[in-house]
Amino acid sequence: MPGVAHTETRFDRRLAEILEYAIEVFYERGYEGASMRDLSRATGMSLAGLYYYFESKERLLYLIQKHTFKTIVQRLKERLKDANQPEQRIRVFILNHLEYFLSNQKAMKVLSHEDDALKNGFGAEIAAIKREYYHTCLDLMDEFKAAKGLEFNSRIAVLSLFGMMNWIYTWYKPRVDADASELARDMGDIFLRGICTGGQRGTRRKV
Amino acid sequence: MPGVAHTETRFDRRLAEILEYAIEVFYERGYEGASMRDLSRATGMSLAGLYYYFESKERLLYLIQKHTFKTIVQRLKERLKDANQPEQRIRVFILNHLEYFLSNQKAMKVLSHEDDALKNGFGAEIAAIKREYYHTCLDLMDEFKAAKGLEFNSRIAVLSLFGMMNWIYTWYKPRVDADASELARDMGDIFLRGICTGGQRGTRRKV
Amino acid sequence: MPGVAHTETRFDRRLAEILEYAIEVFYERGYEGASMRDLSRATGMSLAGLYYYFESKERLLYLIQKHTFKTIVQRLKERLKDANQPEQRIRVFILNHLEYFLSNQKAMKVLSHEDDALKNGFGAEIAAIKREYYHTCLDLMDEFKAAKGLEFNSRIAVLSLFGMMNWIYTWYKPRVDADASELARDMGDIFLRGICTGGQRGTRRKV
Amino acid sequence: MPGVAHTETRFDRRLAEILEYAIEVFYERGYEGASMRDLSRATGMSLAGLYYYFESKERLLYLIQKHTFKTIVQRLKERLKDANQPEQRIRVFILNHLEYFLSNQKAMKVLSHEDDALKNGFGAEIAAIKREYYHTCLDLMDEFKAAKGLEFNSRIAVLSLFGMMNWIYTWYKPRVDADASELARDMGDIFLRGICTGGQRGTRRKV
DNA sequence: TATGAATGAGTGTTCATTCAT
DNA sequence: TATGAATGAACACTCATTCAT
Numbered sequence: 001m002p003g004v005a006h007t008e009t010r011f012d013r014r015l016a017e018i019l020e021y022a023i024e025v026f027y028e029r030g031y032e033g034a035s036m037r038d039l040s041r042a043t044g045m046s047l048a049g050l051y052y053y054f055e056s057k058e059r060l061l062y063l064i065q066k067h068t069f070k071t072i073v074q075r076l077k078e079r080l081k082d083a084n085q086p087e088q089r090i091r092v093f094i095l096n097h098l099e100y101f102l103s104n105q106k107a108m109k110v111l112s113h114e115d116d117a118l119k120n121g122f123g124a125e126i127a128a129i130k131r132e133y134y135h136t137c138l139d140l141m142d143e144f145k146a147a148k149g150l151e152f153n154s155r156i157a158v159l160s161l162f163g164m165m166n167w168i169y170t171w172y173k174p175r176v177d178a179d180a181s182e183l184a185r186d187m188g189d190i191f192l193r194g195i196c197t198g199g200q201r202g203t204r205r206k207v
Numbered sequence: 208m209p210g211v212a213h214t215e216t217r218f219d220r221r222l223a224e225i226l227e228y229a230i231e232v233f234y235e236r237g238y239e240g241a242s243m244r245d246l247s248r249a250t251g252m253s254l255a256g257l258y259y260y261f262e263s264k265e266r267l268l269y270l271i272q273k274h275t276f277k278t279i280v281q282r283l284k285e286r287l288k289d290a291n292q293p294e295q296r297i298r299v300f301i302l303n304h305l306e307y308f309l310s311n312q313k314a315m316k317v318l319s320h321e322d323d324a325l326k327n328g329f330g331a332e333i334a335a336i337k338r339e340y341y342h343t344c345l346d347l348m349d350e351f352k353a354a355k356g357l358e359f360n361s362r363i364a365v366l367s368l369f370g371m372m373n374w375i376y377t378w379y380k381p382r383v384d385a386d387a388s389e390l391a392r393d394m395g396d397i398f399l400r401g402i403c404t405g406g407q408r409g410t411r412r413k414v
Numbered sequence: 415m416p417g418v419a420h421t422e423t424r425f426d427r428r429l430a431e432i433l434e435y436a437i438e439v440f441y442e443r444g445y446e447g448a449s450m451r452d453l454s455r456a457t458g459m460s461l462a463g464l465y466y467y468f469e470s471k472e473r474l475l476y477l478i479q480k481h482t483f484k485t486i487v488q489r490l491k492e493r494l495k496d497a498n499q500p501e502q503r504i505r506v507f508i509l510n511h512l513e514y515f516l517s518n519q520k521a522m523k524v525l526s527h528e529d530d531a532l533k534n535g536f537g538a539e540i541a542a543i544k545r546e547y548y549h550t551c552l553d554l555m556d557e558f559k560a561a562k563g564l565e566f567n568s569r570i571a572v573l574s575l576f577g578m579m580n581w582i583y584t585w586y587k588p589r590v591d592a593d594a595s596e597l598a599r600d601m602g603d604i605f606l607r608g609i610c611t612g613g614q615r616g617t618r619r620k621v
Numbered sequence: 622m623p624g625v626a627h628t629e630t631r632f633d634r635r636l637a638e639i640l641e642y643a644i645e646v647f648y649e650r651g652y653e654g655a656s657m658r659d660l661s662r663a664t665g666m667s668l669a670g671l672y673y674y675f676e677s678k679e680r681l682l683y684l685i686q687k688h689t690f691k692t693i694v695q696r697l698k699e700r701l702k703d704a705n706q707p708e709q710r711i712r713v714f715i716l717n718h719l720e721y722f723l724s725n726q727k728a729m730k731v732l733s734h735e736d737d738a739l740k741n742g743f744g745a746e747i748a749a750i751k752r753e754y755y756h757t758c759l760d761l762m763d764e765f766k767a768a769k770g771l772e773f774n775s776r777i778a779v780l781s782l783f784g785m786m787n788w789i790y791t792w793y794k795p796r797v798d799a800d801a802s803e804l805a806r807d808m809g810d811i812f813l814r815g816i817c818t819g820g821q822r823g824t825r826r827k828v
Numbered sequence: 829t830a831t832g833a834a835t836g837a838g839t840g841t842t843c844a845t846t847c848a849t
Numbered sequence: 850t851a852t853g854a855a856t857g858a859a860c861a862c863t864c865a866t867t868c869a870t
Contacts, residue, residue: 014829030324032239036865048867049830057865113320115377117237156385156393159378160371167370170322177363186363194401218853243840255842256855264840425832444738446653450861462863463834471861527734529791531651570799570807573792574785581784584736591777600777608815635850657844669846670851678844 015053018043019067022060027106031061031114061114062122068107069129072100076136086144087192093140094191095184097165102172102180109169134158141195150196157195164191222260225250226274229267234313238268238321268321269329275314276336279307283343293351294399300347301398302391304372309379309387316376341365357403364402371398429467432457433481436474441520445475445528475528476536482521483543486514490550500558501606507554508605509598511579516586516594523583548572555609564610571609578605636674639664640688643681648727652682652735682735683743689728690750693721697757707765708813714761715812716805718786723793723801730790755779762816771817778816785812 021042025034036057040047054060076096083092101108118126141154164187177183228249232241243264247254261267283303290299308315325333348361371394384390435456439448450471454461468474490510497506515522532540555568578601591597642663646655657678661668675681697717704713722729739747762775785808798804 011829030237030239032237033324035863037863046831047865048832051866052829055866117240153385153393156390157397159374160394160397163371163374164367165370167366167374171366178360183363186360187367190364190367190401191397192401193404194397194399197400197404221854242838244838253856254840255857258841259854262841428833444651444653446651447738449859451859460835461861462836465862466833469862531654567799567807570804571811573788574808574811577785577788578781579784581780581788585780592774597777600774601781604778604781604812604815606815607818608811608813611814611818632850656842658842667852668844669853672845673850676845 018050018053019064023064023107023110026061026110026114031117058118058122062118062126064107065111065126068104068111069126069133072097073129073133075100086147090140090144090192091188093137094165094188095181098184099180101165101168105169105172112166112169148196152195161191225257225260226271230271230314230317233268233317233321238324265325265329269325269333271314272318272333275311275318276333276340279304280336280340282307293354297347297351297399298395300344301372301395302388305391306387308372308375312376312379319373319376355403359402368398432464432467433478437478437521437524440475440524440528445531472532472536476532476540478521479525479540482518482525483540486511487543487547489514500561504554504558504606505602507551508579508602509595512598513594515579515582519583519586526580526583562610566609575605639671639674640685644685644728644731647682647731647735652738679739679743683739683747685728686732686747689725689732690747690754693718694750694754696721707768711761711765711813712809714758715786715809716802719805720801722786722789726790726793733787733790769817773816782812
């Protein structure tokens with residue numbers, strides 16, 4: 001079916017290729033530490049040639065972050081459609097995050113690590129997606145709390161969960177550590193049991 | 208009180224001052240993003256003057272990271288002396304980490320975020336301290352497991368805990384979020400309950 | 415005329431131009447004393463622009479020295495083909511050296527004066543060419559000795575000859591001093607007569 | 622005998638020490654390449670301390686060159702008193718030069734190699750001594766020519782001789798090459814025989 | 829579509845030198 | 850007599866970016 005959306009031009013494909021290399025380079029040396037020359041070397045394209053595809057190094061990072069983030073959010077939405085129970089929905093969130101994280105480890109490091117490298121407009125747009133993603137998780141948490149009649153600080157819970165998950169880029173070793181689904185189960189266990197038991201302020205007790 | 212230790216020279220004091228500024232600058236702009244000129248401006252000292260106190264930008268980061276890390280490790284050791292029960296010891300670990308983290312948020316971001324900015328000798332030394340710190344926590348976890356007769360992946364548990372805690376630098380707002388002790392209690396609850404219940408592989412069930 | 419050799423690119427030509435300026439600058443201020451800014455000023459090209467043509471100041475000196483040396487050696491080989499008699503061959507050596515020296519006085523000063531400015535790889539390569547050149551002269555000297563049945567220290571003789579010739583850059587004034595061929599004849603006379611007469615150890619006598 | 626001249630103060634002695642180190646440093650790294658920090662390290666004296674003894678790096682070089690040159694000139698004068706015959710006088714000149722050169726190789730390299738490093742006043746003064754020294758040799762040459770009824774370009778002869786001798790710093794190896802007196806004899810032989818024989822313009826002949 | 833050539837501004841670092849003590 | 854502390858200017862070099870082609 002011909003249409004507007006599926007016309008992926010040669011330009012788009014070439015740009016996507018370059019972005020792959022850029023992810024590699026930013027992953028390896030950090031956004032500030034990476035130079036356009038590094039990217040030129042990595043892609044085999046001339047310095048000037050790169051600029052045909054994007055207007056600045058900053059925009060390059062922006063494109064990476066946006067695409068990465070949008071994809072993870074979109075996949076989440078897809079998966080959430082099939083999950084109804086509050087707990088299950090949180091587990092879906094975790095699995096989605098970790099699956100994407102591990103299949104796109106380098107991009108995710110660039111997303112996580114270069115959190116505040118973008119300025120002004122670019123930064124604001126990514127921050128907005130991030131906020132949306134955060135609130136999705138926050139909502140899941142509140143649903144869960146309501147369903148279970150629990151009482152805890154959702155903000156802390158969500159941010160702790162993000163911490164657990166995002167920190168992965170600092171330690172994950174493919175050949176040592178389990179795959180995404182097992183990791184999601186383990187982290188899900190820790191997190192969900194953690195926020196579950198007791199939990200009522202005032203009646204908090206030793207574990 | 209006479210003693211060996213109190214010979215803190217003028218040089219040391221001045222260097223310490225500069226390090227404070229450097230923490231601020233690295234916190235604000237990242238290690239790579241920060242220029243020695245930024246530091247010169249921040250300290251009010253001439254570019255050349257700074258080099259009287261340390262031989263390179265890299266060594267500056269090294270000094271910051273080493274001091275920060277050594278202090279946190281040392282305080283932990285002190286506190287661990289008074290804690291005997293496995294659970295309590297983990298809670299001490301968490302509290303120590305978070306207390307230091309929040310009182311030295313900027314330094315801790317520089318420590319966490321610029322994890323792999325140091326090369327060769329400098330990097331190796333910091334990595335060694337980090338490994339020691341990690342293993343201390345791992346040991347605590349194993350003691351806890353043994354005492355409770357639990358079964359879980361200590362590595363994942365410890366690294367998840369670190370993630371929860373270290374991620375703080377990305378979101379903590381002093382006026383919004385609770386203080387260290389409350390945070391330590393909350394995170395401790397989540398984490399300890401999480402790893403506690405059930406836990407035996409095979410008998411795992413819904414939360 | 416078609417051929418492999420005539421592909422001298424625009425890049426090569428531009429580089430050659432820059433090298434001319436660099437010779438001038440190094441000649442005037444010495445390698446250490448010359449700054450890239452001096453060269454930038456001399457060429458009228460921006461500081462950064464220069465680096466498009468060579469990767470470092472050291473390599474710049476290397477290129478100058480190598481080209482100068484290779485040319486002088488190559489011309490010598492050419493000329494030596496047509497000379498058979500031992501004495502004549504030495505005179506050819508002297509003439510070749512002085513002719514090139516005087517037509518490329520500045521480059522030759524840079525070659526002579528900055529003898530040990532190059533480090534490691536660069537230095538080694540130039541040193542190798544120099545050694546080869548020295549040995550060519552040493553061989554000429556030994557042939558001469560053998561042919562004439564003379565007895566003298568070839569090493570000292572050769573190095574004395576080099577001294578006579580290379581020192582020129584410190585005193586030669588185009589409008590005062592004779593041209594290369596006359597100078598070559600004079601120095602050749604001094605040198606050849608000098609090593610000729612008497613010369614047998616033991617029978618040495620007053621001049 | 623009391624007098625003005627022999628009061629060598631502590632200051633003078635200390636300065637002389639420093640000059641020794643400076644010779645070493647300039648010899649090793651060249652005047653431009655040597656830094657005051659290098660000298661500070663070499664002497665064990667503080668950077669600022671050095672400036673008590675001389676007002677600038679340039680003056681340091683000046684002091685070294687002046688002292689070296691004055692000494693060699695003065696010794697020459699002494700020795701020339703006892704030599705009457707023209708040839709002998711030239712041999713004395715050579716021997717004096719080489720003896721001093723080899724006993725003070727490093728200082729002599731600094732003198733020879735850093736010939737034009739000094740600017741303005743400093744440079745002029747050294748240049749004057751040099752000119753005087755040169756003319757002494759030129760006079761010796763002219764006396765010799767007159768006595769022998771020879772005909773050659775004294776300027777070229779003298780400068781060739783200087784070349785032979787001064788070039789030594791680039792090749793002399795104490796354990797390989799002969800000592801000063803032997804070297805002086807060899808170079809004297811080469812040079813004196815060289816300028817002697819034939820020599821009349823027009824009647825010049827093959828050696 | 830892609831590049832060779834170029835640039836102004838900036839990088840971390842070192843320079844010779846000074847001055848209060 | 851000697852130094853610790855400091856500096857302005859310069860160093861070699863790299864940066865992201867541009868523009869004619």
